[in-house]
Amino acid sequence: MSTVRRCAALGVVAATLMLGASEARAYCRTTTCDPERRECTRDAKGCAVAGTPLYWASECVSFVVHQAGSARHGIDATLFASEVSAAFQRWLEVDCGGGRTPKLTVQNLGPVECGRVEYNQRGGNANIFMFRDEEWPYVGGEDALGLTTIRFDPKSGRIYDVDVEINGASGIPISVGKPREGAADLASILTHEVGHFLGLSHTVAENATMRPAYEIGRDLTKLGDDDRAGICEALAPDRVTETQSCAPRHGFSSRCGGTKGGCSVARPGAGSGSELALGALAIALGAARARRRARRDAEPTRSAGIAGRPSSRAVRRTAD
Numbered sequence: 001m002s003t004v005r006r007c008a009a010l011g012v013v014a015a016t017l018m019l020g021a022s023e024a025r026a027y028c029r030t031t032t033c034d035p036e037r038r039e040c041t042r043d044a045k046g047c048a049v050a051g052t053p054l055y056w057a058s059e060c061v062s063f064v065v066h067q068a069g070s071a072r073h074g075i076d077a078t079l080f081a082s083e084v085s086a087a088f089q090r091w092l093e094v095d096c097g098g099g100r101t102p103k104l105t106v107q108n109l110g111p112v113e114c115g116r117v118e119y120n121q122r123g124g125n126a127n128i129f130m131f132r133d134e135e136w137p138y139v140g141g142e143d144a145l146g147l148t149t150i151r152f153d154p155k156s157g158r159i160y161d162v163d164v165e166i167n168g169a170s171g172i173p174i175s176v177g178k179p180r181e182g183a184a185d186l187a188s189i190l191t192h193e194v195g196h197f198l199g200l201s202h203t204v205a206e207n208a209t210m211r212p213a214y215e216i217g218r219d220l221t222k223l224g225d226d227d228r229a230g231i232c233e234a235l236a237p238d239r240v241t242e243t244q245s246c247a248p249r250h251g252f253s254s255r256c257g258g259t260k261g262g263c264s265v266a267r268p269g270a271g272s273g274s275e276l277a278l279g280a281l282a283i284a285l286g287a288a289r290a291r292r293r294a295r296r297d298a299e300p301t302r303s304a305g306i307a308g309r310p311s312s313r314a315v316r317r318t319a320d
């Protein structure tokens, strides 16, 4: 708890330095407060000020991509993984002042056979990036381009697991590399979703990657001042970390259900845990807004949304 608070305080100082005295911060961090369970006090910028900010306790995080990549969009797992890596690097090479960068490194653990959003309390895990080519399972959320689900400890805000889904079934072409007329840019989508992965929520700041809506043709790979200030708070260069391990919670598993495959470096869990999930990038329809949904059941279930406002989702469970 005290670690989180200290990080936040240091981050605010860094943000002030970066933005200058006349420019107010707008970025929001995702917090443990679940608006579907209780009123979450928000500030003038719409940021939840209730709850504890979510954070990565480690100095290193790992990710995997689903081995199928996206057949529909002609993106294989290798290309997909390199795009995900590049998205992380955009955030992790930000200059937080004096040449210091956010305190986190990222490791690619390779393609996996599991293509499910899940978190295993009794088995290994993986932070999975995957396409949904056949069907986007969130009814009412068809204008979302991506969705990030985060599991965390509801007391401390410590992040346990993150899974990212890319909507390949929207009917909108997805391009890699050179922008294509009428196509959504994968690098832009991933840069936004990785912002959620790292603990940021949506912002109202102009020219920010973490704005909730995406207009086709826009380039979100260039982070705005607000994005940079946000990441320098969430992953402050001098933040206190608990481990250098890149391993997912309870060790790495490439298979659904947590069957261990390959290296396994489980870290014993302490106390009760829980989980949440959040974040998506919606195609700009003028109505993209954050939306959260709470869940009490042990297994994830796909939930209905409200048309035109599918831009984020929260899942909370008692788990460790």
Ligand SMILES: [Zn+2]
Residues within 6 Å of the ligand: 192, 196, 202, 211, 212, 279, 280, 281, 282, 311, 312
């Ligand atoms: Zn989003």
